[in-house]
Amino acid sequence: VKKSGRGQLRFYDPAMSAYAREALVIDGALRGAIAAGELWLVYQPIIDARTGRLDKVEALLRWHSATLGHVGPDRFIPVAEDSGLIIDLGAWVLAEACRQLGAWRADLPQLAMSINVSARQLLDPAFISLVEQALADHGLAPQRLELELTERVLIGNGEQVRAALARLHDLGVSISLDDFGTGYSSLSYLTQFDINTLKIDRGFVTGMVDSPRSHALVATIVAMGHSLGMRLVAEGVETADQARALDVIGCHYLQGYHISRPVAADELLRFAASRSGG
Ligand code: C2E
Numbered sequence: 001v002k003k004s005g006r007g008q009l010r011f012y013d014p015a016m017s018a019y020a021r022e023a024l025v026i027d028g029a030l031r032g033a034i035a036a037g038e039l040w041l042v043y044q045p046i047i048d049a050r051t052g053r054l055d056k057v058e059a060l061l062r063w064h065s066a067t068l069g070h071v072g073p074d075r076f077i078p079v080a081e082d083s084g085l086i087i088d089l090g091a092w093v094l095a096e097a098c099r100q101l102g103a104w105r106a107d108l109p110q111l112a113m114s115i116n117v118s119a120r121q122l123l124d125p126a127f128i129s130l131v132e133q134a135l136a137d138h139g140l141a142p143q144r145l146e147l148e149l150t151e152r153v154l155i156g157n158g159e160q161v162r163a164a165l166a167r168l169h170d171l172g173v174s175i176s177l178d179d180f181g182t183g184y185s186s187l188s189y190l191t192q193f194d195i196n197t198l199k200i201d202r203g204f205v206t207g208m209v210d211s212p213r214s215h216a217l218v219a220t221i222v223a224m225g226h227s228l229g230m231r232l233v234a235e236g237v238e239t240a241d242q243a244r245a246l247d248v249i250g251c252h253y254l255q256g257y258h259i260s261r262p263v264a265a266d267e268l269l270r271f272a273a274s275r276s277g278g
């Protein structure tokens with residue numbers, strides 16, 4: 001930061017142009033990624049805290065670029081959201097996740113699938129019919145699909161979002177609020193939008209065994225979720241102590257490295273087999 005003439009601040013931010021440059025490179029490479037078969041999904045188990053049963057998986061996008069190597073979703077999803085490419089990527093994720101759920105029909109007939117949805121996708125006029133199509137293509141009951149939205153999706157598009165959520169609910173698809181507690185006004189969303197599940201952000205879960213305050217906060221979120229009739233998922237569960245503490249306070253579902261990392265489709269079957277006591 002440099003001071004200019006009349007005491008105004010001028011910003012020289014080389015990091016910003018570096019980001020812009022990187023975004024351009026990523027966007028260019030990502031444009032061909034679907035056609036080149038460079039994308040795949042991994043699936044992270046979400047288990048019942050009480051029984052340990054595998055109830056649901058979260059589909060997470062992976063990309064190995066021929067030119068850039070492995071690029072994580074934290075780097076390429078924001079770029080795709082800015083460029084609009086997320087519409088195509090998101091449609092691919094939806095179709096692929098439903099295809100996989102269909103392929104698991106015999107082995108995991110009850111499994112639910114959770115997928116991450118960006119604002120631009122949800123607000124895209126074609127989105128609802130894409131969802132219907134993906135379900136119909138693989139003969140899946142809508143109850144087996146859950147869409148994860150972050151607060152950023154809800155911000156500023158109130159009416160449109162409410163309308164989209166209402167149609168999804170009519171269809172029978174569930175909605176979950178991702179990274180709960182990290183946004184600006186998390187609580188107000190709970191009255192404004194019809195949400196089935198809260199995913200408690202990893203940031204709160206990490207501290208809950210050592211910090212009484214974090215523990216109290218998570219317990220309060222869980223109690224609130226209960227009284228609102230919501231399901232609760234704890235994200236980022238990394239230790240057995242955290243898993244126990246979450247079960248004690250009544251959190252329904254657990255997700256995190258302690259249970260399993262996100263895994264490829266065939267590996268998920270092995271995980272499921274190990275959980276069913278067989
Ligand atoms: P998210 O939706 O909050 O997903 C959870 C992230 O936490 C994943 O990172 C997951 O691998 C990681 N994680 C899970 N358990 C643990 C744990 O115990 N400890 C730690 N440290 N991390 C854990 P990932 O796969 O790199 O995804 C990052 C973000 O990218 C996601 O955050 C989501 O916002 C976005 N993303 C991923 N796939 C998609 C997609 O298909 N569509 C959209 N729109 N966004 C996606």
Ligand code: CA
Pocket residue numbers: 058116148178
């Ligand atoms: Ca998520």
Ligand code: CA
Pocket residue numbers: 178179199201235
């Ligand atoms: Ca999350």
Ligand code: CA
Pocket residue numbers: 179
């Ligand atoms: Ca996140």
